[in-house]
Amino acid sequence: MRKSLMRLTLRQLQVFNEVCDLRSYSRAAEEMSLTQPAVSLQIRQLEELVGQPLFDYVGKKLYLTEAAEALQAASRDIFGRLENLDMQLSDMQGSLQGQLKLAVESSAKYFTPHLFAAFRTLHPEVNLQLTVVNRAQVVRRLSDNRDDVTIMSMVPQDMGLDFMPFLNNPIVAVAPPEHPLCQLDRVNLQDLQAYPLLVREQGSGTRRACEEYFKEKRVHFTQTLEVASAEAQRECVIAGLGLALLTRHAVARELSAGTLRELRVEELPLQRSWCVVQAKARRQSPVALAFAAFIRTERAQITALVERFAGHPPVRPASS
Structure with missing residues (x-):
């Protein structure tokens, strides 16, 4: 050397x-x-x-x-090994300590803090470094081996990853309450084509899932507006600028409050799953192993937690 x-x-x-x-x-x-x-x-x-x-x-x-x-690459390996050493020394003392580097797709950011809070009740000395990015950025971070654990949907199959689906991620169509489609008992995906559609930026996992589904169903939207976040999409829908397809978790509070309505679309919801993802080649820290084990063994608790957070508001009946 x-x-x-x-x-x-x-x-x-x-x-x-x-x-x-x-x-x-x-x-x-x-x-x-x-x-x-x-x-x-x-x-x-x-x-x-x-x-x-x-x-x-x-x-x-x-x-x-x-x-x-x-x-x-060498410095990340050095700091990763030092973090692992710190966690191992803490484990020897009978407590799990350290930092969990967690990257999540933006649509998963609504429940992730609640998920980590449940994990932290078991391991109160674990800290969180949370990074929220779109799918393209998640894939890049996986390639660079930046994080301990990743939560995403549509996991790449060619990157040497271990992954486990653990939570449904339904994508639904939403509209403002006064929209004419809200008055119908049932509509088809093709019926949405007559209205502007708000879409996420290139690289978004939700956008990619929807575009693939539209192609499969031979649906084409001629009027689209690109919006760079789910929060902005929600506000644009509320303002009457168009319809949007969003994960139900992302609009749970608006659906419950009545500021948005979920449309009764025959072909929806589009079912996807969130997955916990780890690189096979990465040497996992005790904290990362504990977090993955928590998700694997506490499925019922996680489902109940997300249902309480999301509220699962029912689809409102059509106005007479």
Whole structure:
């Protein structure tokens, strides 16, 4: 091993990882409560020890060099092993401690805090680092081995993943209460084509599931509005800008309050499942193993928890 690498410090690697994640010296400095010159100094010292530049600027955008990508992989492995050591030492003392790095698709963010809260009643010294992203970003994070556990639907089959479906994720059509389709006892998916449809951004798992289903059913929407979050979709529907297909969990409170209505569509709900996902090649920490075991063994508790959270509001009868 090069002698210079033995002089690397954990602090340098922490600063380096922050710059990698944020692609910005100034944002990394702000995040770590440092000055930008301090961050620049740490990176310069690190480049001297590595013997190669770590970042390139193209225009105003920061890119990782090949050396930086190799160093990033090694540093994540180092910090992951230190976290595992911390958890193992805690386990030896009879308590489970540490941090769970959990990434979830955006449609799963509504129940995930409740799920972790139930887990934490058993292990109160476990902390959570929760990252909410769309499906495309989840897949990227899995490829980069960024998280201990991932919760998603439509799991990639070619990435060496262990996964377990654990909760239904029904996708339903919603409309404002005054919409003419709300007055009908039953409609077909084709009946929705006459109205604008609010869709999520490219990379969204819900959008991908719906587009595949529309293709299967030979349904085509000519009027679409792209909206970048489920929250914005809900507000746009309430405002009367169009219909939307959303997971029932994401609109449970609005359905219960009557600000949205679930349409009685013959071909819906579109049934999908949320899955707990872990990389087969990743060495799992005690906290990650405990969380996966909790989901595997506490199915009834999780289902009851989500039903209480979602309220499962019934579809309201049509107006006479």
